[in-house]
Amino acid sequence: MNTRTRPNYWLSALAIVLFAVVFLIPFAFIVLTAAKSQTESALLQFSWPTEWAFVQNLQDVVEARDYLLIIAFINSTILTVASVAVVVILAAMAAFVLQRRKGRWTSGLNLVVLSGLVIPPAVVPTIWVLQQTGLFKTMPGLILVEIAYAMAFCVLLFQAFIASVPRELDEAATIDGAGPVGLFFRVVFPLLRPIIVTIVVVQSVFIWNDFASPLYFLPGDENATVQLTLFNFQGQYTNAYNLLFMDILLVTVPPLIMFMIFQRQIVSGMVAGSVKG
Amino acid sequence: MTTVAPAKTASRLDHQPGGGRPTARKSPYPYWFLVPGGLIFTIFFLVPSVMAFYFSLTRWTLFDQEFIGLDNYVQFFREPALASGLWHTIVYAAVTSGLKVVLGMALAVLLTGPILGRGFMRSVAFFPVLVSTIGVGLTFQVLMHPTKGVINQALDLIGITGPAWLVDPDWALLSVALVDVWQGAGLATVIYMAGILSIPGEYFEAAKVDGAGPWQRFRHVTLPLSKPAGVSVIILSLIGGMRKFDLIWAMTKGGPGFTSDVMASVVYKQYQAGFYGLSTAGNVVLFLLVIVIVLPLFWFFNRREDAR
Numbered sequence A: 001m002n003t004r005t006r007p008n009y010w011l012s013a014l015a016i017v018l019f020a021v022v023f024l025i026p027f028a029f030i031v032l033t034a035a036k037s038q039t040e041s042a043l044l045q046f047s048w049p050t051e052w053a054f055v056q057n058l059q060d061v062v063e064a065r066d067y068l069l070i071i072a073f074i075n076s077t078i079l080t081v082a083s084v085a086v087v088v089i090l091a092a093m094a095a096f097v098l099q100r101r102k103g104r105w106t107s108g109l110n111l112v113v114l115s116g117l118v119i120p121p122a123v124v125p126t127i128w129v130l131q132q133t134g135l136f137k138t139m140p141g142l143i144l145v146e147i148a149y150a151m152a153f154c155v156l157l158f159q160a161f162i163a164s165v166p167r168e169l170d171e172a173a174t175i176d177g178a179g180p181v182g183l184f185f186r187v188v189f190p191l192l193r194p195i196i197v198t199i200v201v202v203q204s205v206f207i208w209n210d211f212a213s214p215l216y217f218l219p220g221d222e223n224a225t226v227q228l229t230l231f232n233f234q235g236q237y238t239n240a241y242n243l244l245f246m247d248i249l250l251v252t253v254p255p256l257i258m259f260m261i262f263q264r265q266i267v268s269g270m271v272a273g274s275v276k277g
Numbered sequence B: 001m002t003t004v005a006p007a008k009t010a011s012r013l014d015h016q017p018g019g020g021r022p023t024a025r026k027s028p029y030p031y032w033f034l035v036p037g038g039l040i041f042t043i044f045f046l047v048p049s050v051m052a053f054y055f056s057l058t059r060w061t062l063f064d065q066e067f068i069g070l071d072n073y074v075q076f077f078r079e080p081a082l083a084s085g086l087w088h089t090i091v092y093a094a095v096t097s098g099l100k101v102v103l104g105m106a107l108a109v110l111l112t113g114p115i116l117g118r119g120f121m122r123s124v125a126f127f128p129v130l131v132s133t134i135g136v137g138l139t140f141q142v143l144m145h146p147t148k149g150v151i152n153q154a155l156d157l158i159g160i161t162g163p164a165w166l167v168d169p170d171w172a173l174l175s176v177a178l179v180d181v182w183q184g185a186g187l188a189t190v191i192y193m194a195g196i197l198s199i200p201g202e203y204f205e206a207a208k209v210d211g212a213g214p215w216q217r218f219r220h221v222t223l224p225l226s227k228p229a230g231v232s233v234i235i236l237s238l239i240g241g242m243r244k245f246d247l248i249w250a251m252t253k254g255g256p257g258f259t260s261d262v263m264a265s266v267v268y269k270q271y272q273a274g275f276y277g278l279s280t281a282g283n284v285v286l287f288l289l290v291i292v293i294v295l296p297l298f299w300f301f302n303r304r305e306d307a308r
Helices: A009-034 A053-098 A104-118 A125-130 A141-164 A167-173 A180-191 A191-208 A212-217 A226-236 A241-276 B004-013 B030-054 B071-078 B080-112 B120-128 B133-143 B150-157 B172-197 B200-211 B213-224 B226-241 B244-249 B261-273 B277-308
Strands: B059-062 B065-067
Touching: A009 A241, A009 B071, A009 B120, A009 B213, A053 A180, A053 A191, A053 A226, A053 A241, A053 B030, A104 B030, A104 B277, A125 A141, A125 A212, A125 A226, A125 B030, A125 B261, A141 A191, A141 A212, A141 B030, A141 B213, A141 B244, A167 A180, A191 A241, A191 B030, A212 A226, A212 B059, A212 B261, A226 A241, A226 B244, A241 B120, A241 B133, B030 B059, B030 B277, B059 B277, B071 B080, B071 B261, B071 B277, B080 B120, B080 B172, B080 B226, B080 B261, B080 B277, B120 B172, B120 B200, B133 B172, B172 B244, B200 B213, B213 B226, B226 B277, B244 B261
Parallel strands: none
Antiparallel strands: B059 B065
């Protein structure tokens, strides 16, 4: 195309500078403040630290309140890994049947799935359900809730992708004697790899960053997840901005790494899912 | 040569809407595949959603409930501090979703056009989407400090006196909404980019041959043909905006006063205060608000789609 051959240099330069200022300065601010001494960080300036306290701050944040941050990292990791692993398998199974089997039943169920995307979760009644089942304030309870909340989104993404997997494969596998379980786990599931990567990355980041669910369903310091530590810091060290920003930095590292590794898949996967849905 | 067995299998696989077979007990797509996921979804999402309607009509301590009819709703709409949350939610969702549509479209046109550094800008704009909302909120709380904050100091340099952002009651809600747009514009951009990139290049060529300038090409080719992407952006950001809790809680906790309280923060505050019935009534109001706004949109966009 003709329009793509001659880049507009002035516009490009302007856009790059603008993007850098708007999107990168806040992150630069986080890193710089995390490296300052407490008194200097309290000035809230965007400046180079006069003395580097990066290692000291790191140590202080990790040790604060009896190593609460370490516990929070362990809790968040368990929560994220367990919820994502289960939701990927269960949502893929459900999407497979909902996509392949068309009937009165399944079209009704599709509406139910869609409702999961639209309806805001009713939080206090969820606490009631967790109490009735003895799961309130327990990690398994929170994991089940995260799975339930992620289910609709994952099923819809899987359904859109499974539509592109040819039915002939199912028939061939069935003729070869595969039962439903064998057909799904040995033939279809491996083919879903691209969308599984997308869902794993997106949901991991989402659940890792989730704040409201742990706040409601897993309260208490001993159960803190990483997002809750940010608030604990803010409450306890009102003026220790260096420690607060060090915590923000640490909590951001895992999603950042995921983003860098899977950048292409995330964006293309989001695209595939969101335009169809 | 057709043997009997494969033919039978094929007919069992063939589940068309009309031809449901009672003998399909060995379908390769068994309904029990839906059970584990469906059970978790039902118990931890659908059951609470349905129970919410009942609990919202009670005075409730989680152990004990007393049916009080519509009292919670009456109280909700009588107290300005609570009812204003409803209005703020609508404003917040409209502002964030409107800005995300416009900015997402503009950035997507820019980033699919003839420009250098596209890869860099795409990554950079999408990055905040993945970062902790609480982290973003607390960072901008500092950047938006009325006197010491980086934003107002930068504005001072070019001779503008910035508002007091989160401290000024008139600005608090809007300030949070602007940060929301900063964080979420990247997602809108990506969705729009997908929409624009899926438009066949010949359309632009043809418009060009017919003498259409850049603006006309945008107005008559890009805009109508990226409509599905636009619908996704509008619906996603409206639903997201109406449910927003973490960013508002991190930045203002609903303050100053109740000027940036939205439904989700009202629900949390009432829960914290032990008014579980009232809190659940807030949830039901939010649910109805989402339905009232989103369902007509679904219907409207689908109808327009069919008409074409």
